[in-house]
Amino acid sequence: xxxxxxxxxxxxxxxxxxxxxxxxxxxxxxxxxxxxxxxxxxxxxxxxxxxxxxxxxxxxxxxxxxxxxxxxxxxxxxxxxxxxxxxxxxxxxxxxxxxxxxxxxxxxxxxxxxxxxxxxxxxxxxxxxxxxxxxxxxxxxxxxxxxxxxxxxxxxxxxxxxxxxxxxxxxxxxxxxxxxxxxxxxxxxxxxxxxxxxxxxxxxxxxxxxxxxxxxxxxxxxxxxxxxxxxxxxxxxxxxxxxxxxxxxxxxxxxxxxxxxxxxxxxxxxxxxxxxxxxxxxxxxxxxxxxxxxxxxxxxxxxxxxxxxxxxxxxxxxxxxxxxxxxxxxxxxxxxxxxxxxxxxxxxxxxxxxxxxxxxxxxxxxx
Amino acid sequence: xxxxxxxxxxxxxxxxxxxxxxxxxxxxxxxxxxxxxxxxxxxxxxxxxxxxxxxxxxxxxxxxxxxxxxxxxxxxxxxxxxxxxxxxxxxxxxxxxxxxxxxxxxxxxxxxxxxxxxxxxxxxxxxxxxxxxxxxxxxxxxxxxxxxxxxxxxxxxxxxxxxxxxxxxxxxxxxxxxxxxxxxxxxxxxxxxxxxxxxxxxxxxxxxxxxxxxxxxxxxxxxxxxxxxxxxxxxxxxxxxxxxxxxxxxxxxxxxxxxxxxxxxxxxxxxxxxxxxxxxxxxxxxxxxxxxxxxxxxxxxxxxxxxxxxxxxxxxxxxxxxxxxxxxxxxxxxxxxxxxxxxxxxxxxxxxxxxxxxxxxxxxxxx
DNA sequence: CCAAACCTCCAAAGCGCTTTGACTGCCGCG
DNA sequence: CGCGGCAGTCAAAGCGCTTTGGAGGTTTGG
Numbered sequence: 016x017x018x019x020x021x022x023x024x025x026x027x028x029x030x031x032x033x034x035x036x037x038x039x040x041x042x043x044x045x046x047x048x049x050x051x052x053x054x055x056x057x058x059x060x061x062x063x064x065x066x067x068x069x070x071x072x073x074x075x076x077x078x079x080x081x082x083x084x085x086x087x088x089x090x091x092x093x094x095x096x097x098x099x100x101x102x103x104x105x106x107x108x109x110x111x112x113x114x115x116x117x118x119x120x121x122x123x124x125x126x127x128x129x130x131x132x133x134x135x136x137x138x139x140x141x142x143x144x145x146x147x148x149x150x151x152x153x154x155x156x157x158x159x160x161x162x163x164x165x166x167x168x169x170x171x172x173x174x175x176x177x178x179x180x181x182x183x184x185x186x187x188x189x190x191x192x193x194x195x196x197x198x199x200x201x202x203x204x205x206x207x208x209x210x211x212x213x214x215x216x217x218x219x220x221x222x223x224x225x226x227x228x229x230x231x232x233x234x235x236x237x238x239x240x241x242x243x244x245x246x247x248x249x250x251x252x253x254x255x256x257x258x259x260x261x262x263x264x265x266x267x268x269x270x271x272x273x274x275x276x277x278x279x280x281x282x283x284x285x286x287x288x289x290x291x292x293x294x295x296x297x298x299x300x301x302x303x304x305x306x307x308x309x310x311x312x313x314x315x316x317x318x319x320x321x322x323x324x325x326x327x328x329x330x331x332x333x334x335x336x337x338x339x340x341x342x343x344x345x346x347x348x349x350x351x352x353x354x355x356x357x358x359x360x361x362x363x364x365x366x367x368x369x370x371x372x373x374x375x376x377x378x379x380x381x382x
Numbered sequence: 383x384x385x386x387x388x389x390x391x392x393x394x395x396x397x398x399x400x401x402x403x404x405x406x407x408x409x410x411x412x413x414x415x416x417x418x419x420x421x422x423x424x425x426x427x428x429x430x431x432x433x434x435x436x437x438x439x440x441x442x443x444x445x446x447x448x449x450x451x452x453x454x455x456x457x458x459x460x461x462x463x464x465x466x467x468x469x470x471x472x473x474x475x476x477x478x479x480x481x482x483x484x485x486x487x488x489x490x491x492x493x494x495x496x497x498x499x500x501x502x503x504x505x506x507x508x509x510x511x512x513x514x515x516x517x518x519x520x521x522x523x524x525x526x527x528x529x530x531x532x533x534x535x536x537x538x539x540x541x542x543x544x545x546x547x548x549x550x551x552x553x554x555x556x557x558x559x560x561x562x563x564x565x566x567x568x569x570x571x572x573x574x575x576x577x578x579x580x581x582x583x584x585x586x587x588x589x590x591x592x593x594x595x596x597x598x599x600x601x602x603x604x605x606x607x608x609x610x611x612x613x614x615x616x617x618x619x620x621x622x623x624x625x626x627x628x629x630x631x632x633x634x635x636x637x638x639x640x641x642x643x644x645x646x647x648x649x650x651x652x653x654x655x656x657x658x659x660x661x662x663x664x665x666x667x668x669x670x671x672x673x674x675x676x677x678x679x680x681x682x683x684x685x686x687x688x689x690x691x692x693x694x695x696x697x698x699x700x701x702x703x704x705x706x707x708x709x710x711x712x713x714x715x716x717x718x719x720x721x722x723x724x725x726x727x728x729x730x731x732x733x734x735x736x737x738x739x740x741x742x743x744x745x746x747x748x749x
Numbered sequence: 750c751c752a753a754a755c756c757t758c759c760a761a762a763g764c765g766c767t768t769t770g771a772c773t774g775c776c777g778c779g
Numbered sequence: 780c781g782c783g784g785c786a787g788t789c790a791a792a793g794c795g796c797t798t799t800g801g802a803g804g805t806t807t808g809g
Binding site for chain 1: 444449456482486493512514657676
C-alpha cells in the first residue's frame with residue numbers, strides 16, 4: 016500500500032533537471048548540454064546522462080524550455096467556423112491529420128483554434144503577441160486575404176494552404192493547380208460532346224473557387240461556348256447544396272448534361288438529384304468532381320464512382336507542415352531574407368463511372 | 383521609415399509585466415494582482431492598471447504564467463489515426479468544433495495530437511509527464527480501454543466521449559444512449575413489418591458498436607426473431623464500406639429488406655448499393671441511420687432523406703468540454719474526491735424518406 | 750491615546766530550463 | 780619550463796510570471 020503510494024508519487028512528481036543533475040553528481044548545465052547534443056560534453060558523460068534520463072523517465076518541461084529559449088515548439092492552425100452554417104469544412108480533418116503527423120515527428124505540438132470566421136484576425140494577433148506558437152498555417156484564403164499582410168507584419172513564419180490572388184506581398188504557400196485541373200476537367204466534358212456544363216463551386220469569397228471558375232471558363236471560351244451564369248453556383252460544400260442546386264438546374268427548360276463539382280460531398284447530392292429526376296447517372300448526366308481523397312470517402316476502385324481530378328488534401332497537409340518547419344528551421348539558423356517557398360501540386364485526372372458521351376437524343380427531351 | 387521600424391519593434395517586443403509595472407510606478411506584485419482580480423488592491427489602482435494594460439496591449443506570457451502556476455491552460459484531444467486505413471474519423475471535426483468553442487470561451491488552448499492508434503498510450507503519458515495540458519478528452523473508447531486506468535493512475539482530469547464497458551474503475555464520461563437508440567430504431571423497422579434487418583456497425587473493437595449491437599439484438603429477440611450473424615457487419619464507417627457490404631448482402635438469396643446503419647456516411651453507400659441493385663430506396667429497402675448531425679451532411683428538411691436516430695456530435699463536443707473545464711475548476715478549488723460526472727444524451731427519432739412498410743411481395747422475389 | 754486590525758503595496762524567492770562567462774586541468778609547442 | 784589552447788565542467792543570471800512574507804500607513808475600539 017505504502018509502496019504503491021510512493022511509486023505513484025514518484026511517477027507523478029516528474030523528475031526535473033536539478034534532481035537529475037544532483038543524482039548524477041553533475042551540474043544542470045552539463046546535463047542540459049548532454050541531453051541537447053551540445054559538443055562541449057564528453058561522449059562518456061553524455062552516455063551516462065542519457066541512460067539516467069531514460070531510467071528516470073525524465074522529460075524536460077516544455078514550458079520552462081519555452082520560457083528559456085523563446086521558442087514554443089508549437090504550431091497553430093486556425094480553423095474558421097462559418098458563422099452562416101456553423102459548418103466546419105470536413106477537409107480540415109484530413110489536412111490536419113497530414114500536418115499533425117509531420118509535427119509529431121519533429122516534436123512540435125499542434126494548437127488548434129476553432130473560431131468564428133469574424134474573430135480570426137483577433138485570434139492571429141493574440142497567438143502571436145502571446146508568443147504561443149512558432150508558426151502558423153492559414154487555411155482557406157479569400158480573394159484578398161488580410162491575414163496575409165497581417166502575419167507578414169507580425170513577422171512570424173506562416174504557410175498558406177492555397178493562395179490569395181489579391182495579395183501583392185510575397186508569402187509561402189502550397190496550393191493545387193486549381194485552374195489547370197478545372198480546365199482539364201471541363202475539357203474532358205466538352206470532348207465528350209457536352210455543351211451545357213454546370214459548375215458547382217465553393218463559396219465565392221474563397222480564392223480557390225475563383226481559380227476553378229477561371230479554368231472552367233477558359234475551357235469553355237476556348238471552344239467558343241458562351242458562359243451561362245445560370246450554370247454556375249457558389250456555396251459551402253455540403254451534400255444538401257449539391258442536391259438542391261442540381262435539382263433546380265435539372266428542372267430548367269434547357270438543363271445541363273454535365274456537372275463539374277468542387278468536392279465529393281456535394282457531388283453525392285448531385286448524384287441524388289440526378290437519380291431523383293429520373294436520369295441515369297453517368298449516362299444521361301455526367302459528373303466530374305474535384306476529389307480531395309478524403310479518407311472516409313475514397314473514390315477508388317478499378318473504375319471509381321466519380322471521374323475526378325484528384326489531389327490528396329492529406330498530402331497537402333503534410334507538405335505544408337514540412338514547409339513550415341523548414342522555414343522555422345531556416346529562420347533559427349539565421350537565414351532571414353529568403354525567397355518565399357511555394358509548391359504547386361498538380362491534380363491527376365482519373366476516369367470513373369460518372370462520365371459518358373453526351374447522348375445524341377438528350378434524355379430530358381423524352382421526359 | 384525610422385518611425386515605422388520603431389513602431390514595428392514596439393509591437394513585436396510585447397510589453398511585459400516588469401515594464402508595465404515600471405511605467406505605472408508600481409511593483410510587479412501589485413500589477414499582477416490588479417490584473418488577476420485579487421482583493422488586496424484598491425479599486426482605484428486596479429482601474430489605472432487595467433487601463434494601462436489595455437493601452438499598451440499587454441498580454442501576459444502564457445508560458446511564464448504556466449511555469450509559475452503549474453497550470454497550462456490547455457486541453458489535449460488525442461485523435462487516433464487508424465493504421466489500417468489511415469483514416470481520420472470525420473465526426474472528430476464536428477466534435478472538436480463544439481469543444482473548441484467552449485475552450486476558447488474559457489481561455490484554454492486546444493492541443494490536438496494526431497497519432498497512430500498504436501502510439502496512443504505513449505502520447506498520453508508524454509502529455510501528462512510533460513505537464514503540457516491540464517486535462518484530456520478521450521475519443522472512441524474500446525471495449526476495455528486501457529487509457530482510462532492509465533489516466534486515472536496519472537491523476538489528471540479527463541473526460542471520455544463514450545464509455546468502456548470493461549472498465550470497472552469510475553471515470554467522467556459523456557455518451558449517447560446508443561443501446562436505446564438502436565433498440566428503438568430496430569423496433570421501428572420491425573413495426574413496419576421488416577424481418578430481415580441488417581446492421582452495418584462501426585469497428586468491432588469500439589465500445590459504442592457493442593452497445594448498438596445490443597440494442598439491435600434486444601429488439602429482435604423481444605419479438606422472437608433469431609439473430610443472423612450474417613446480417614451484422616463491422617468496419618470503419620466509410621462510404622465504400624456501406625456500399626460493398628450492402629451490395630453483397632443484397633445479392634444473397636434471402637436479402638435484408640432493411641438496413642440499420644451506424645453513420646450517414648456508409649448510409650450513402652448503402653443507398654448507392656440499393657439503387658445499383660435495382661431496388662427502390664425507402665420502398666423496397668428501408669434504411670434507418672444514426673445521424674451525428676454533421677455540419678456538412680445535414681439530414682434535414684421537412685422530410686429528411688434518412689429516417690434517423692439523431693444526436694449532435696457537435697453538441698457532445700461542447701458538453702464534454704464544459705464538463706472537463708468544470709472538473710478542472712473543482713479540482714483547483716480543492717474539491718478532490720467527488721463522484722464522477724456522467725451525461726447520457728438521448729437520441730431523437732425522426733422519420734425520413736428512407737423507411738416504409740415491408741412490401742407484401744418482396745421486390746427481390748421478382749428479380 | 751494606544752494597541753489591534755485592517756489596507757495597500759512591495760521585495761524577493763521561486764517555477765524548470767538555457768546560456769553566458771569563467772574556471773580547472775592537461776596537453777603540446779617553442 | 781612556461782604559456783596558449785582546448786576539452787570538460789560549473790555557478791549564476793536570466794526567461795516573465797505568481798506568491799509568500801512582510802512593511803508601512805490608516806482606522807478602529809476600548
